[in-house]
Amino acid sequence: MEPIVLVGGGLASARAAETLRAEGYDGDVVVVTGEAHQPYERPPLSKDFLRAESERDVVFPLAEDWYDKHGVEVRTGTLAVGLDAADHVLTFADGVNLSYSRCLLATGSSPRPLDVPGTDLSGVHYLRTLDDADRLARVILDCSLEGTGRVAVVGDGWIGLEVAASARTLGLDVTVVGQNTAPLVPVLGPEMAELFADLHAEHGTRLIRETSAVRLVGSESRVVGVELDDATEIDADIVVIGVGATPNVGLAEVAGLDLRPAGQGGGIAVDGTLRTSHPDVFAAGDVASIPSPHYGRPIRVEHWAAANDGGVHAARAMLGANAPYDNLPFFFSDQYDLGMEYLGWVEAGKGYDDVVVAGSARKRELVAFWVRDGRVLAGMAVNVWDQVDRIKELILGGREVPREELEKFTAS
Incomplete structure (x- = not known):
């Protein structure tokens, strides 16, 4: 049987490889990445790693020897430039072809260039x-x-x-x-x-x-x-x-896979199992535009949780699972002495009619709720911890929540 091939050197590929082995798959697995490193995650790059407060291995979700120990081949410096979905063949920049049984596109996104003179200057x-x-x-x-x-x-x-x-x-x-x-x-x-x-x-x-x-x-x-x-x-x-960033959909485009329009956030169109318009090609992470059962529309987010959870979900789907992906979008940020966690999704500026704050904005210890017609769409905890599950209950519950109840959220 041809290998399962994971295209991309980010967190989604790492989690997919880990999950395939954890679920008992003993066939060949190949990770291909155009970078010189084994798969890594990006949040530390702008924070503790950038400030030299952590060791280099903080960016790698799996130990360096994990891939060898679990029989997963990692091809670094290998840029995929072509995908023939019908014939199940990937083509690399050096002209080499690789046949696959199933393929995960976890190609991430690229920084949007600043289109002004001088961007080629040193510094x-x-x-x-x-x-x-x-x-x-x-x-x-x-x-x-x-x-x-x-x-x-x-x-x-x-x-x-x-x-x-x-x-x-x-x-x-x-x-x-x-x-x-x-x-x-x-x-x-x-x-x-x-x-x-x-x-x-x-x-x-x-x-x-x-x-x-x-x-x-x-x-x-x-x-x-x-x-x-x-x-x-x-x-x-x-x-x-x-x-900003743009999703790396080039492989999907040349393969003729369905893409989402820009008005829906772009990216590769997938179903609830993260399967693309070809049954043996899946997508996860930044590039995947996933239908949300809760919000009733496809959503594409460029955050850690989408790669982490999407890689796991896609791997299970490649092994036959058919449960729909129903995770709410989640992201976090740390800046100075502020730490925040955000759960949910809202079109800022037009998708909500109220923002309700529990706690103290002055002290920056609060939970903020984005609300429409009394229903919570998203919540952000700032320097208040272990609240994500409670926020999730309010979002998924779908009930009209009295403003007074939200304002007392941090006191309960």
Whole structure:
């Protein structure tokens, strides 16, 4: 029998390989990744790993020798460029073909490029891969040790803010340039976005709102600043670009697999088992657009839990399980002394009619609920722990929850 092939070097592939063996599958399993590393997870790259507070192995969900011990072949530096779903064949950049019985596409996403002059200058960074993190960590730590260094972060989403917090924690001068009225508005809406704006401002980060970078300024091939759309210029020795990501759907596209339209978040269309439009090809992680039984629409999220849980679910489905994927979206972030956990899904700015807060926004110890017609769509716990299961009960219960009950949530 041909092997099960897992395409991608992220957490979804690692969890899929682990689950195949845990479920008793003893056939051949091959992991292929274009990177030089065994599968790893990305959350530490913008946090403790970037600040050199953890060892390198923090990014690897499985021990280095796990793959050999469990008979899983890992082909690093192997870029898949073609997929013939009908004939069950993958083609790699070196022209080699690999036949498979079932295939998991866990190809992740790529940073959206900043389309302005100067992005090719030395000192300009994106943060997506382990190699990206290695390069950025070296320059940030060098600047920290020297007691100098100005960092400009272009983009005010999660990656941008986490990098900003790490750089500021190391003592660097940090400016965040964002197009929104406040950081994270597209995700959290204006009510909770200001909480993060205040957090960064209190730690000395300069926030420039509702503006765009139009040029990265260079001198002798090295970045020295960022020109904004109002013609002002920010001095910078390091520029980190974090303006979003796009799912890596190239293999699915050339194979003729169904894709979701951009208006539904893009990505590879899958059913509840994470099976694509071809019965022997599955997708998990950033690229998978999964129908949500609770929200009644397909959802694609680019967070740790989607890769972690999706890899497990896809592996079981490849072995014959047919249970639908019904996990609620979940993500977390750590910035300075703030830790948060978010469960659920809402179209920020238009999918809810109220945000109810339990606890203290001033102390940043709270649970916030996004509500529509009295029903909880999502909840975010900030510096309040072990609340996710309770939030989940409210979301899945679907009942109208009195505002007073939500406001007393942290007291119960």
